[in-house]
Amino acid sequence: MKLAQELEILFSADQIAQRVREMGKQIERDYDGKDLVLLGVLKGSFLFISDLARSIDLPLAVDFIGLSSYGEATESSGVVKITSDLSKPIEKKHVVIVEDIVDTGLTMRYLLDNLATRHPASVKLCTLLHKPARARTKIPIDYLGFQIEDRFVVGYGLDAGEKYRNVPFIGVKKHG
Secondary structure, eight states, rough: GGGGGGGEEEEEHHHHHHHHHHHHHHHHHTTTTTTTEEEEEETTTTTHHHHHHHHHOEEEEEEEEEEETTTTTTOOOOOOOOEEOOSSOTTTTTEEEEEOOOOOOSHHHHEEEEEEHHHHHOEEEEEEEEGGGGGGSOOSSSSEEOOSOOOEEEBBOOOBBBBBBTSSEEEEEEOO
């Protein structure tokens, strides 16, 4: 893949697949017998939620919410807007938010506060990546794939100006 040649690999496709399976099994244990909704945050979580859902052997619903705080920039603006809302109510359901990355926490704080007004039975957060060095608010992460240092990562759904989402691993752009 030509795009892949521009990147240094942080987490291989195999490492990601293994960790996603582990997270799926933990969610499966925690939600057995409950009315579970996986809520993907668009666009970055689309590959992650697909693999995660297939690793959970329980009846579950999948929904999506579109949030924007970056625009075309690589730095969160801190201003969050809903670009696409849920398709069904989540009242009395157990919701697991599926996010690609939590860095400043501002987008997730907005989403957690917004979802609370919709009266779910519970809300937990599953994120593939967490960048604690960038945190500006404390966010409880219930299921964590990998903690990373403060670098701009792409691949496996994460983008830079809408590019690199389709790369099967997570990496950083090579300099040069």
